[in-house]
Amino acid sequence: MFKKERQDGRRKALVAGGAGFVGSHLCDALLAEGTDIICVDSLLTGSFDNVRALENHPGFRFIEHDITSTLTIGDEIDEVYNLACAASPPRYQADPSHTLLTNVVGTANLLALAEQHRAAFLQASTSEIYGDPEVHPQPETYRGSVNCTGPRACYDEGKRAAETLCFDHLRQERVDARVARIFNTYGPRMQQDDGRIVSNLIFQALQGRPLTVYGSGRQTRSFCYVSDMVAGLIALMRVSPNPGAPVNLGNPEELPVIELARRVLDLVPGAKDIDFLPLPEDDPQRRRPDIARAKALLDWEPLVPLSKGLASTIDWFAALSPENPDRGKIREKDAEGTYNGYEHQPSP
Structure with a gap:
């Protein structure tokens, strides 16, 4: 209905x-499957180090x-993936107006x-x-409980x-949009200083600092390894026909935050105990995806167990070079306000 066929087959x-x-x-x-990539990033929270190996x-x-x-x-494009927004609370709350505009104006521009x-x-x-859900686990039909x-x-x-913009474009048959x-x-x-649970705990453990757990630690999360998530995103982009509805992607294995902290303590020699701090405002108490729709439509479910994924993540953080302490941090622009080695498209 939307896409023409490419003449060159790529x-x-x-x-x-x-x-x-x-x-x-x-x-x-x-890239590994043979798709050419145009990578677009403002580098406000991303890092060129993450794609440096692809530079040539x-x-x-x-x-x-x-x-x-x-x-x-100017190039012909077959697929647009919009992952452009800070995802950790400290990052997206640092400039909330820009976060909102990235999601609304940015999505409209990409559509x-x-x-x-x-x-x-x-x-x-x-x-x-x-939000802080009143239905558990969360199916796509649940409308949420968000403090607006x-x-x-x-x-x-x-x-x-x-999401509203995407489904409006889909209903009007303007864009083959999936969510x-x-x-x-x-x-x-993951950035070691981005404020998310897994990176926080691992970085603190490797530094020999107490692990920060907010509230009682009994609030739950479900952790999906990045390779599983990427496989789900590609499957959703390619599935036909268009699902016409949002699709949850995540790991349905639910874990209390305190248990995650204990697992990190077990995996990092010399890690210290746990330090409990007050729970942030509007922090969800339970979070677990219902992935029945993803299983049925995409034949997708996570494959990497937390034990294996956590060990790989810890190994990556531990390997950060002492000679390059900023490797896992957000990069700052140089004195001229630019980055070297890649194209800059100025804002109009």
């Missing part, structure tokens, strides 16, 4: 947020650009680009749209509005 994908944690793994996977790949192109400004691409190219579009939404004026609203409501509701994802390339 596929080209634009990955917004492609220098971020999940986005960079998605770039790796797409003939099928890879990097553009520094903030999607809140119009993006022009316009997809419409122009008649490209399939995948929106990375979030389990945060369920709270400190997390810039992200929660921004993602909900982005993935992503639950907690972890793995190598």
Whole structure:
């Protein structure tokens, strides 16, 4: 209904947020299957280090650009993946207005680009749209319990509005849009200072500091390894026909945060005990995806057990070079306000 056939038989994908944690793994996977990549990232929270190994790949192109400004691409595009938004509370709350605009204006800009190219579009939404859920586990039919004026609203409501834009474009037959509701994802390339549970605990443990657990630690999360998440995103982009509804992607194994901290303590020699701090406002008490729809439509479910994924993530953090202490941190621009080694597309 939407996409024309490519004459050369090749596929080209634009990955917004492609220098971020999940986005960079998605770039790796797409290139490995033979898809050419245009990686777009503002580098506000992403890091070029995440895609540096792809720099000289003939099928890879990097553009520094903030999607809140119009993006022009001359190449023919078949797929647009929108993963462009800070995903950890400290990062998205640092500039809440920009977070909201990234989700709303940025998504609108990318949908316009997809419409122009008649490209399939995948929106990375979030389990945060369920808020502090009153239904457990959370199916896609649940409408959520979100505080629309709270400190997390810039992200929660921004993602909900982005979903609205996607389904409006789909109903109007303007864009072949799909929506993935992503639950907690972890793995190598998480930023050590990004404020998310897994990276926080591992980085603290490796530094020999007490592990920070908020509240009682009895609140639960479900942790999906990044390779499983990427496989789910690609499967959702490629499934036919379009599901016409959001699809949860996550690991249905539910774990109390305190248990996650204990597992990290067991895996990191010399790690100290746990330090309990007050629970942040609007922090969800339970989080677990119902993935029946993903199983039925995509034939997808997570394969990597937490024990294996956690060990791989700890190994990656432990291998960060002491000579390059900023490897896992957000990079700052140089004195001229630019980055070297890749294309910069200025905002109009």
